[in-house]
Amino acid sequence: MSTVIDRDAEQANQREQWEGGANIGHVVQPGELDLSHDVILYLDDITVSFDGFRALNKLSLAIDAGELRCIIGPNGAGKTTMMDVITGKTRPDEGKAFFGQTLDLTRMSEPEIAHAGIGRKFQKPTVFEQHTVFENLELAMKADKRVRRSLFARLTAEEGDRIAAVLERIRLAGAADRSAGLLSHGQKQWLEIGMLLMQEPKLLLLDEPVAGMTDDETERTAELFVSLAGEHSLVVVEHDMAFVEALGGKVTVLHEGSVLAEGDLAAVQNDQRVIEVYLGR
Amino acid sequence: MRTPLTVRLFAKLPRAGWAALALFALFAWVWVPVAHLALPADHALHLSSYWVSLLGKILCYMVVAVAMDLIWGYAGILSLGHGLFFALGGYAFGMYLMRQIGRDGSYGADLPDFMVFLDWKELPWYWTGSDSFLWALLLVVAVPGLLAWVFGYFAFRSRIKGVYFAIITQALTYAAMLLFFRNETGFGGNNGFTDFKRILGYGITTPEMRVILFALSAALLAGVLLLGRYLVTSRFGRVLTAIRDAESRVMFIGYNPLHYKLFIWTLSAVLCGLAGALYVPQVGIINPSEMSPANSIEIAVWVAVGGRGTLVGAVLGAGIVNLAKSWFTVSFPEYWPFFLGFLFIAVTLFLPNGVIGLWSKLRGRHAPATEEEAEPAPAPAAEPAVLTAPPTESTRGAAA
Ligand SMILES: Nc1ncnc2c1ncn2[C@@H]1O[C@H](COP(=O)(O)OP(=O)(O)OP(=O)(O)O)[C@@H](O)[C@H]1O
Ligand SMILES: [Mg+2]
Numbered sequence: 154m155s156t157v158i159d160r161d162a163e164q165a166n167q168r169e170q171w172e173g174g175a176n177i178g179h180v181v182q183p184g185e186l187d188l189s190h191d192v193i194l195y196l197d198d199i200t201v202s203f204d205g206f207r208a209l210n211k212l213s214l215a216i217d218a219g220e221l222r223c224i225i226g227p228n229g230a231g232k233t234t235m236m237d238v239i240t241g242k243t244r245p246d247e248g249k250a251f252f253g254q255t256l257d258l259t260r261m262s263e264p265e266i267a268h269a270g271i272g273r274k275f276q277k278p279t280v281f282e283q284h285t286v287f288e289n290l291e292l293a294m295k296a297d298k299r300v301r302r303s304l305f306a307r308l309t310a311e312e313g314d315r316i317a318a319v320l321e322r323i324r325l326a327g328a329a330d331r332s333a334g335l336l337s338h339g340q341k342q343w344l345e346i347g348m349l350l351m352q353e354p355k356l357l358l359l360d361e362p363v364a365g366m367t368d369d370e371t372e373r374t375a376e377l378f379v380s381l382a383g384e385h386s387l388v389v390v391e392h393d394m395a396f397v398e399a400l401g402g403k404v405t406v407l408h409e410g411s412v413l414a415e416g417d418l419a420a421v422q423n424d425q426r427v428i429e430v431y432l433g434r
Numbered sequence: 435m436r437t438p439l440t441v442r443l444f445a446k447l448p449r450a451g452w453a454a455l456a457l458f459a460l461f462a463w464v465w466v467p468v469a470h471l472a473l474p475a476d477h478a479l480h481l482s483s484y485w486v487s488l489l490g491k492i493l494c495y496m497v498v499a500v501a502m503d504l505i506w507g508y509a510g511i512l513s514l515g516h517g518l519f520f521a522l523g524g525y526a527f528g529m530y531l532m533r534q535i536g537r538d539g540s541y542g543a544d545l546p547d548f549m550v551f552l553d554w555k556e557l558p559w560y561w562t563g564s565d566s567f568l569w570a571l572l573l574v575v576a577v578p579g580l581l582a583w584v585f586g587y588f589a590f591r592s593r594i595k596g597v598y599f600a601i602i603t604q605a606l607t608y609a610a611m612l613l614f615f616r617n618e619t620g621f622g623g624n625n626g627f628t629d630f631k632r633i634l635g636y637g638i639t640t641p642e643m644r645v646i647l648f649a650l651s652a653a654l655l656a657g658v659l660l661l662g663r664y665l666v667t668s669r670f671g672r673v674l675t676a677i678r679d680a681e682s683r684v685m686f687i688g689y690n691p692l693h694y695k696l697f698i699w700t701l702s703a704v705l706c707g708l709a710g711a712l713y714v715p716q717v718g719i720i721n722p723s724e725m726s727p728a729n730s731i732e733i734a735v736w737v738a739v740g741g742r743g744t745l746v747g748a749v750l751g752a753g754i755v756n757l758a759k760s761w762f763t764v765s766f767p768e769y770w771p772f773f774l775g776f777l778f779i780a781v782t783l784f785l786p787n788g789v790i791g792l793w794s795k796l797r798g799r800h801a802p803a804t805e806e807e808a809e810p811a812p813a814p815a816a817e818p819a820v821l822t823a824p825p826t827e828s829t830r831g832a833a834a
Contacts, residue, residue, distance in 0.1 A: 240686060267688035279683045281676045288672055293687045300693045306669040352687060 186270055186355060187254040193218045193356055193386045194239065199248035201234055201410075208234040209245070210410035216356070221382035223397045223418075224390045226407035227430060232390045233276055235407070236358045240273050241266045252356070264298070272354030276361050276390075278341040282334030286325050286344055289333050290316045293348035316351070322377070323347035338365040346377070357381070359389045363396050375399035394418075406430070447663060455656060462493075462652030467645045486644050490716045492756045493651035497658050497709035499736045499752035500745055501702040506734065507742030508666055509698050510678030512596070515603030516706055517730035518610050519578035523707025524714040524724060525614075526577050528627040529561060530570035531638070531715060535631045547629075548622040558620045567634055574711040575704050582703030583696065590695045595681075604727045611725035626721025627714075638715055651712045655749075658705055662745045665698075674698060735778050741788025750789055 186193075194216040201209040209231045216222050224232050237243035238250055241263045250258040256269055281289050294312060296302070308316075320326040323343040328336065333344055342362060349357055359378075363371045375396055378387055382402070391397050397404060397418060404421045406414040414424045421427055447455070466489070469481035498520055505511045532546040539547040545554060563569040585606065589599060617623040630638050637643060665671050676684050677691045684691055714720045723729070732755075740751020755777070762770040785792050 242682070242686075262690070263682075263685035264688050264690045267686055273686050275683070279680050281679055281683070283675060283679055284672060291669070292672060292676055292684075292689075295688075298687075298689045300670065300697050303670040303673055303689075303694075304665075304668055348687065 186252065186256060188218045191218050192216070193220075193253060194388070195249070195251040196235070196238070197249040197251075199235070199238055199245045199250060201231075201238060201243055201245050207410050209238065211248070212407075212411050214405065214412060216386055216388060218355075219383045219386055221378060221387045221400055221402035222389070223400055223402055223404045224388060224407055225392065225394075225397060225404060225421075226413070230407040231410040232407055233360055234410075236273060236360055236388075236390070239266075239358060240271060267352065267354075268298075270353075270355035271358065272349040272352045272356070273358040274342075274345045274349055274360060274362055276364075278338065278345050280333040280336075280341050280344050280348070282332065284333055285330050286320070286333055286336070287316060287329040289344055290319055290347055290351050293351040295351065295353045319347045319350050322350065324373075339367060339370045342366060343370075343374075346374070350381075354385065356386045356388070359387065361390055361392065363391065363393055371396055372399065447660070451663070455659075458652070458656065463649050466648055470645055471641055483641065483644060486648055487716055488760055490644070490648040490651050491713060492753060493648070493655050494709040494713040494716070495733075495736070495756055496749045496752040497651075497655050498706050498733055499740065499748040500655075500658050500662050501705035501709070502733050502737050503740075503742055503745060503748035504662055504665065504705075505698055505702045506737060507744070507748070508671065508678065509674045509695060511695060511699065512600045512734065513603045513699075513702075514600045514727065514730045514734060515605075515607035516702070516733050517727075518603075518607035518725050519582060519703040519706035520710040520713070520733075521610075521614075521720065521722075521724035522578045522581065523574045523710030524720040525621055525627070525710075526573035526707070527570050527711035528630075528714050528720045529564040529573070529621075530567060531630040531633065532622075532627050533561075533565040534633065534635075535629065538631050539629070546622070546627075548617070548625065549620075552617055560620070571711075574707050578703040578707035578710075579700055582700045586696050586699040587692075590692050590699070604730065607725050607730050608727050611722045611727075614722035614725060622721070624722060626719060628719040628721075630715060630718055633715060638718075644716070647712060647716050651709075651716070654708060654712060659745055659749070666745070670694070670697075732774065735774060735781075737788075739777060739781050739785075739788055741785075741790030743787075744790045747788050747790035754789065 192215050194214070196212055196214040199209050199212045200207060212231065212235060214235075224235070226232055234243060238245050239258060241258060241261055245259060252258050252266070252269055252271060258266060258271075261269065281292065284292070291308065291312075294316065296306070296312075317326070320329055323346060325336075325340060325344060325347065328340070333341065336344060342365065346359070346362065349359075362378075363374050366374065371393065378389065378400055381387060387402075389397075389400060389402075401418075404416065404418050405412055406421055406424075406427050408430050413430060414421050414427050416424075466481060466486060469479055470483070470486050473480040475482075498516060502513065502516050505513060535546065537544065539550075541547055541550040543550045545557065549557070557564075564573075589602065594602065613619055614621050614626075615624050621627070632638055633643065666674075673684065673689055673694055677689075677694060681691055710720075710724075736751040736755050737748050738751070739755055740749065741747030755774075758773070758777075759770060762773060781788060787794075
């Protein structure tokens with residue numbers, strides 16, 4: 154019995170400290186996101202092997218607070234695996250992964266990482282198809298997510314407004330009561346982005362967010378992401394170069410599980426090794 | 435400002451639900467007592483004791499079906515061991531019933547007959563307190579609840595799911611059955627408990643007691659339905675169905691599925707225990723065959739037939755299958771297993787959403803279905819493909 158309750162308490166604690174700590178500034182408490190060095194995500198020498206095959210090979214990466222970073226790389230480069238490591242889905246064999254200065258991601262569970270402030274959009278849109286668009290956002294909403302609260306939870310007016318605002322932002326206000334399973338592919342992508350916004354994360358991980366979108370939708374997504382940067386930090390994995398260009402941030406090229414090149418898009422595109430990786434073989 | 439739970443519990447029921455509940459109450463608490471107790475035996479509307487007991491028994495099964503639906507239909511966890519929790523509730527209350535026999539057993543001893551037969555001189559320690567009604571009630575809730583909690587904690591923590599979970603629950607109930615078959619276990623071996631005489635000092639076979647047990651079973655069912663309705667329409671219920679459809683996704687938005695599953699799983703077991711406790715005095719016997727794997731499978735069949743993912747479906751399924759069963763066992767007992775197997779295959783192939791699904795489909799042809807009914811009944815969705823990351827063409831080459 155005690156284990157579960159302890160974890161509950163732990164999570165609540167963490168959340169409280171995080172919320173309370175946001176205004177305090179530099180007093181570092183355990184469990185609090187510490188951005189004192191302006192680095193929100195720090196990966197160092199991460200290695201992940203699947204049956205001897207190294208999906209990530211001594212990968213090191215640092216994302217600044219408020220940064221918008223694009224990750225590109227050929228299929229199988231390890232982009233999704235990297236996100237799996239950051240969100241706690243996959244444990245690295247070696248290496249360090251820190252959120253802020255103090256939170257060791259390799260020791261936290263998926264829900265704990267989500268509570269700490271990392272939100273993720275999956276490569277294949279996964280929304281709750283049987284639930285309505287509204288319910289999808291409600292479930293994702295930043296709130297006390299323990300059983301005993303969800304049993305008695307009622308939507309407050311303020312929470313209703315938050316959901317309405319996000320519905321506007323993702324242009325699904327008219328579809329709020331439709332089953333998410335009935336949405337188009339592009340709309341599902343937007344809904345998932347909306348779910349991410351409801352979580353109010355500090356760091357957003359977006360795995361191929363514009364796959365299957367029309368050019369128009371892609372453009373609007375780029376605008377949305379640019380507007381989010383600053384207040385949030387974003388890591389965007391994308392194959393669509395026009396989209397990457399529209400985002401305008403720093404670009405990291407992954408290849409065979411490690412960083413091949415880093416810099417602005419133009420520089421990276423002129424890098425001889427990058428050209429080889431994309432054109433060769 | 436929070437509205438009290440009881441208010442919200444009732445506020446959520448639609449008008450049709452209220453009407454059905456009122457009809458049910460009228461039937462169970464007025465008509466059955468009158469028809470059984472007041473009308474003379476030769477009256478055309480007299481309800482025989484056979485029927486009161488049969489219906490009371492089916493009410494208990496309905497509770498089990500709802501409990502099963504809560505975890506299978508809503509949380510996507512198929513248990514093939516729910517008969518165990520039902521039987522444990524039955525045994526827990528049966529211990530009290532055995533003690534109530536007092537010295538009226540065949541040996542006229544203080545100990546239950548089977549203990550005298552085994553030449554035991556005193557009650558085993560775990561029978562302590564079994565002569566107290568309240569202690570028995572506590573055990574009815576605590577034993578299935580505790581077992582479910584411990585089992586569920588380890589199973590869910592190890593992320594055991596689907597078919598593996600179902601098989602383990604089968605093994606669990608089978609192991610328990612073998613244990614209870616042994617005389618040394620102290621629960622009457624393969625004969626179990628029977629020849630009950632009294633509850634709280636009142637005769638157990640009197641018509642009045644029969645009606646009281648029936649009315650209590652009806653009350654339990656009504657309560658369980660209201661509770662179930664509250665749960666599945668709450669945010670908790672939405673998280674449950676989300677876990678059923680895409681568990682990993684639920685974790686990444688910050689819910690811990692372990693706690694959610696554990697809660698509904700334990701609650702489900704406790705409800706089964708309560709149903710078992712009311713079942714035993716009505717049928718007058720409890721023995722290890724209640725724990726047989728086939729019994730637990732039958733529970734899943736009720737829910738599948740009725741339509742999982744709807745509470746009404748579970749109740750209907752339990753009613754239909756069990757009425758059919760009692761007809762078969764009177765008319766052609768040897769064909770029942772075949773019929774049950776046939777029913778399961780037919781439902782799986784032609785009625786994936788059970789009787790309820792069929793009904794709303796038929797209705798949908800005439801009138802536009804309401805939001806709730808239009809929703810395709812939940813087939814537990816497979817894990818999203820991205821989460822298992824199938825190797826792509828290029829990576830397969832790289833790995834080789
Ligand atoms: N669970 C797993 N088991 C075995 N191999 C895996 C697993 N997950 C990923 N891989 C392998 O690790 C490598 C990196 O995969 P990953 O999904 O991270 O690539 P990616 O860069 O996201 O590719 P894409 O652009 O196609 O999405 C691939 O070779 C993949 O086959
Ligand atoms: Mg990928």
